[in-house]
Amino acid sequence: MPCGTGLVSRRIFPKLTAKGGLRETKEWLNAALNDLSRAGVDYADARYLDRESESITVRNEQVAGLSRKDDCGFGIRVLYKGSWGFAASARPTEADVTATAGRALEVAKASYLTQRQPVKLDESPPHVGRYRTRFEVDPFAVSLDRKLELLFAALKILRQDKGIAVAEGAMSFYRTEKLFLSTEGAEVTQSILESGAGIEATAIEGGDVQRRSYPTSMGGDFAAHGYEFVESLKLVENAERMREEALALLAAEPCPAGNRDLIIDSSQLVLQVHESCGHPTELDRALGTEISYAGGSFLTPDKVGKFRYGSKIVDIFGDATIPGSIGSFGYDDEGVAAQRFPIIEEGVFVGYLTSRETAPILGRQSSGAMRAESWNHIPLIRMININLEPGEEQLTLDDLIADTKEGILVSTNKAWAIDDLRLNFQFGCEIAWEIKHGKRVRMLKNPVYTGITPQFWGSCDAICDRSEWRVWGLPNCGKGEPPQTMHVAHGVAPARFRNVEVGVKK
Amino acid sequence: MIGEQRILEVLRRVVGRSPADGTELVYMGGRSDLTRYTKSAIHQNVSEEDTRVYVRVAEGKRLGVVTVNTLEEEALVRTATRALELARHPPENPFFKVFPRPAGYERTQTYFEATAKFAPAARAETMKRIFAQAERLGLEVAGAFSTGEGEVAVLNSNGVAAYQPLTQAGITIVPVSKEGMSRSSAFSHDVSSIDFERVAAKALERCTLNRNQQEMPLGQYDVILEPRCLAEVMMWLSFIAFGSNSFIEGTSFLAGKLGERSMGENVTIYDSVREPEAQGLPFDFQGSPKQRVTLIEHGINRGVVFDSISANQAKARPTGHAGLPGSPYGAIPWNLCLGPGDSSVEEMIASCQRGLLVSNFHYVNGFLDPKKALMTGMTRYGTFFIEGGKIKHAVKNLRWTESMLRALSNVQAIAREREVITDEAVSFAVMPAVYIKDFTFTGVQKE
Numbered sequence: 001m002p003c004g005t006g007l008v009s010r011r012i013f014p015k016l017t018a019k020g021g022l023r024e025t026k027e028w029l030n031a032a033l034n035d036l037s038r039a040g041v042d043y044a045d046a047r048y049l050d051r052e053s054e055s056i057t058v059r060n061e062q063v064a065g066l067s068r069k070d071d072c073g074f075g076i077r078v079l080y081k082g083s084w085g086f087a088a089s090a091r092p093t094e095a096d097v098t099a100t101a102g103r104a105l106e107v108a109k110a111s112y113l114t115q116r117q118p119v120k121l122d123e124s125p126p127h128v129g130r131y132r133t134r135f136e137v138d139p140f141a142v143s144l145d146r147k148l149e150l151l152f153a154a155l156k157i158l159r160q161d162k163g164i165a166v167a168e169g170a171m172s173f174y175r176t177e178k179l180f181l182s183t184e185g186a187e188v189t190q191s192i193l194e195s196g197a198g199i200e201a202t203a204i205e206g207g208d209v210q211r212r213s214y215p216t217s218m219g220g221d222f223a224a225h226g227y228e229f230v231e232s233l234k235l236v237e238n239a240e241r242m243r244e245e246a247l248a249l250l251a252a253e254p255c256p257a258g259n260r261d262l263i264i265d266s267s268q269l270v271l272q273v274h275e276s277c278g279h280p281t282e283l284d285r286a287l288g289t290e291i292s293y294a295g296g297s298f299l300t301p302d303k304v305g306k307f308r309y310g311s312k313i314v315d316i317f318g319d320a321t322i323p324g325s326i327g328s329f330g331y332d333d334e335g336v337a338a339q340r341f342p343i344i345e346e347g348v349f350v351g352y353l354t355s356r357e358t359a360p361i362l363g364r365q366s367s368g369a370m371r372a373e374s375w376n377h378i379p380l381i382r383m384i385n386i387n388l389e390p391g392e393e394q395l396t397l398d399d400l401i402a403d404t405k406e407g408i409l410v411s412t413n414k415a416w417a418i419d420d421l422r423l424n425f426q427f428g429c430e431i432a433w434e435i436k437h438g439k440r441v442r443m444l445k446n447p448v449y450t451g452i453t454p455q456f457w458g459s460c461d462a463i464c465d466r467s468e469w470r471v472w473g474l475p476n477c478g479k480g481e482p483p484q485t486m487h488v489a490h491g492v493a494p495a496r497f498r499n500v501e502v503g504v505k506k
Numbered sequence: 507m508i509g510e511q512r513i514l515e516v517l518r519r520v521v522g523r524s525p526a527d528g529t530e531l532v533y534m535g536g537r538s539d540l541t542r543y544t545k546s547a548i549h550q551n552v553s554e555e556d557t558r559v560y561v562r563v564a565e566g567k568r569l570g571v572v573t574v575n576t577l578e579e580e581a582l583v584r585t586a587t588r589a590l591e592l593a594r595h596p597p598e599n600p601f602f603k604v605f606p607r608p609a610g611y612e613r614t615q616t617y618f619e620a621t622a623k624f625a626p627a628a629r630a631e632t633m634k635r636i637f638a639q640a641e642r643l644g645l646e647v648a649g650a651f652s653t654g655e656g657e658v659a660v661l662n663s664n665g666v667a668a669y670q671p672l673t674q675a676g677i678t679i680v681p682v683s684k685e686g687m688s689r690s691s692a693f694s695h696d697v698s699s700i701d702f703e704r705v706a707a708k709a710l711e712r713c714t715l716n717r718n719q720q721e722m723p724l725g726q727y728d729v730i731l732e733p734r735c736l737a738e739v740m741m742w743l744s745f746i747a748f749g750s751n752s753f754i755e756g757t758s759f760l761a762g763k764l765g766e767r768s769m770g771e772n773v774t775i776y777d778s779v780r781e782p783e784a785q786g787l788p789f790d791f792q793g794s795p796k797q798r799v800t801l802i803e804h805g806i807n808r809g810v811v812f813d814s815i816s817a818n819q820a821k822a823r824p825t826g827h828a829g830l831p832g833s834p835y836g837a838i839p840w841n842l843c844l845g846p847g848d849s850s851v852e853e854m855i856a857s858c859q860r861g862l863l864v865s866n867f868h869y870v871n872g873f874l875d876p877k878k879a880l881m882t883g884m885t886r887y888g889t890f891f892i893e894g895g896k897i898k899h900a901v902k903n904l905r906w907t908e909s910m911l912r913a914l915s916n917v918q919a920i921a922r923e924r925e926v927i928t929d930e931a932v933s934f935a936v937m938p939a940v941y942i943k944d945f946t947f948t949g950v951q952k953e
Contacts, residue, residue, distance in 0.1 A: 055832070057834035059834070061597070062597070062599055062601075063569075063596035063597065063599065064834040064836075065832055065833060065834030065835075066569070066570060066571065066592060066596055066832065067570075067571035067572065067573060067831070067832030068571070068572045068573070068588070068589075068592060069572070069573040069574075070572070070573070070574045070575070071573075071575055072575060073556070073575065075554075083548065083551075084548075084549070084550060084551060085551050085552075085626075086550075086551065086552040086553070087552070087553040087554070087555075088552070088553070088554045088555070088556075089554075089555045089556075090555065090556045090557050090558075090575040090576070091555075091557075091576075100555075103553050104553070106625075106626060106627075107539075107551045107552065107553050107626045108551065109626075109627070110541075110548070110551060110625075110626035110627045110629065110630040111541075111548040111549075111551040111626075111630065113548075113627065113630040113631065113634060114543065114546070114547050114548045114630055114633055114634055114637060115547060115548075116545065116546065116547040117547070143595075144592065144595035144596075145595050148595060148596060165755055165756050165757075166755045166756075166757070170834075202755070202757065204755075204756045204757065207877045207878070208877070209756075209757050209875070209876055209877055288544045288545060288648065288682075289542070289544045289549050289550070291544060291648045291680065291682065291687070292542075292544070292648040292649040292650060292678055292680035292689070293650070293678075295868070298953055376554040376556055377552075377554075378550060378552055414873055414874070415871045415872075415873040415874045415882070416871055417869050417870070417871040417882045417883055417884070417905075418869055418884075419868065419869070419884040419886075419903060419905070419951045420868050420869070420884065420886055420903070421951065423951050423952065423953060424884065424903075424905050424949050424950065424951045424952070426882050426905060426907070426948075426949065428871075428873065428874050446874075446875065448874070450905070450948070450949055452952060452953065454953065481540060481542055481550075481650045481652075482538065482540055482552075482554075482652075504882075504907045504948050
């Protein structure tokens, strides 16, 4: 079957079961799984993936990066006498499928040489099903001229003042077709489309560099929608504000250090949730399988149901079922159906993101959070949509500011850092405003805040209501060895935290 | 492994059949295996074979890139047509002239048969011995052990034809006790040159020291930073300071400041693929020979790295540091080296009246204030208080926030021995340990 030629990747979901091509590959993969069963493996699964992506970066007057990528291949995962092996190949031919299955078994047998405790999978039922993203405008059918026109129109506004040294805009699109098969009889096909875009302005004066990004930093916002999502971001309409704020930051006072009440808007709170709620609730981290790389977690299994993670208004859910989010899917990469489940309830830690291997350790079933970046990676426990639930009382961001006597409002992440147990964090933001007597009184630059995760979430005394709640897509969450980048998302509304350490202690 | 002759033959035929004015192909392919372990047992074990070809075409001064994972000739010719279709849309790039012409390069020694043949069972047997070594001390081991072989080739319509085979073997050993962890690692293109027992012994000895951790007051301390700490800092400097984009755009601390001092006289930073400790890919992803580039010389800003396009923009000479086609990041140094000194970690500890020995940094971020190279991060895998020239006790992990320009202006001593630090075959850092005065700690890891 040809792979990565641009022909296969244009197929969409209904053709996955068409004659030839994928049908042949599916037969070979099923035959390989049958051979592995006959060879006495406990379990095996096969994933075939075909992804088309497009990335455009424009900087000042130039196209700094313009590329399309086709990526296609398959991976076979084997559980042999309770030990894992995985092998993957970019060549989906019958001979390669057979050879790759043999290699996966050889690798599993090597793992078995050091086994101390055999892996046992949970009883999650094997699914036969399909899932596809709903969208209006296929971004791969939109002309490149139209995309470039939009980005350059936004950049033209950003560059209208010479103080802006760098104006940048970017768009990315991904179409992923996936097939999952297992020796338990699972057969799942999924077609997922993702789109995202953003702009940023960098102002430089002497030794001062200030940046404003819209709708957020690190490439912008992403959703499981078509090109209509990019147009809905209104990059052009927001460019002038970004330009003016970047320039104004050069003249702004530095954010003063000290303990302050802090309002975090949703473009920054999304990363706070990601780093201090999402990662520490990955059960593989808590069990030590990431301890030599990404790190462990302070949320150890003995704390489930007992540990006060945050204040009573803090409710955090894992939810892979939100339509249009890049943290959503029909089935995870173990074939487990997407779910919504509590992680923090009324401030108490109650659950993890889990897999079929790890959930039984807690006497539970998988929460459906095993995800692999591509065909050549094994699935790991990854974030899905990890959402801070909105407040129940009516409360807009303006209401929250009006309710704050003295404080700092911060927006848009600039720098992020957190320790290996996800306790001590420090975030830098692009912009802040001082609040006095319920009003924004002045802009501040270089805001930094720091804290200890449970103390910080324990100080949360207000969360804005659903009208301010928004799901942000992050397409660049890193984890694992070899490193994998995952598309995840978080629903958040602005929130207030009391007595937070702002600035850097000297 | 497909082999030089076959890869270059296919690429040559594709370039010959490409409809574009100019065509450039980058091939990367091979097998990469990785074994991960925790609690002295393997929990992940993977093997991957991939073939990737970047097809970049030029029509006049317009460029388009399409990447596919096949080496099939017909598919690549179709891909060149798609790239040409892409190239017809963007505005002209005034800084692109033509794809580079052949400039010759000397092969580096990066391929070893012993590594290519190292099987999953051999990795497992190696780990069994290390697990047993740890068990004798009552410790468990986590980490990863990777081996692999691959090929990189670049061929263009102006006659460039470059090829380099590579193997890589890298091991990380993280002993774990109830009280603390440590880490040591080794990398070589030749797996037979790694003394696994010695790497493990170093990590195990350090882990036995990392107990009874005490919380230290925040503030400034003299620090002895072991090589991996510097490697993380250098990785950030390569993005925020030593690459072509940050220099041209003016966000780098070197922008407009060449010839000025930004670090201490004893600090020399350069990019090189031919070091006594390690060799790297001898050409960049345009097939141009990688030059040794001095970035900081005795504390003075000397330059940054360029590819052919960014060099034209900066009116400089290319240095052979092109990234992968289509990348928006410009030229980046992948093989940063800090010049060695004449000290050792033992001598540094003996000379330190009050300070901290830091084994590793964790989660460094360098975006706080790039002009000052202001960074923050945590210590990890063992931080120790030194008093009166001796290690007194382990301390809890600390957060630091510091300008690297300030820190690297306060270097008191540099070790003569350097370590190769990498997670892959193509990029690495060669770093010694350094003694820095008055390094700023701003937080502590605690619940």
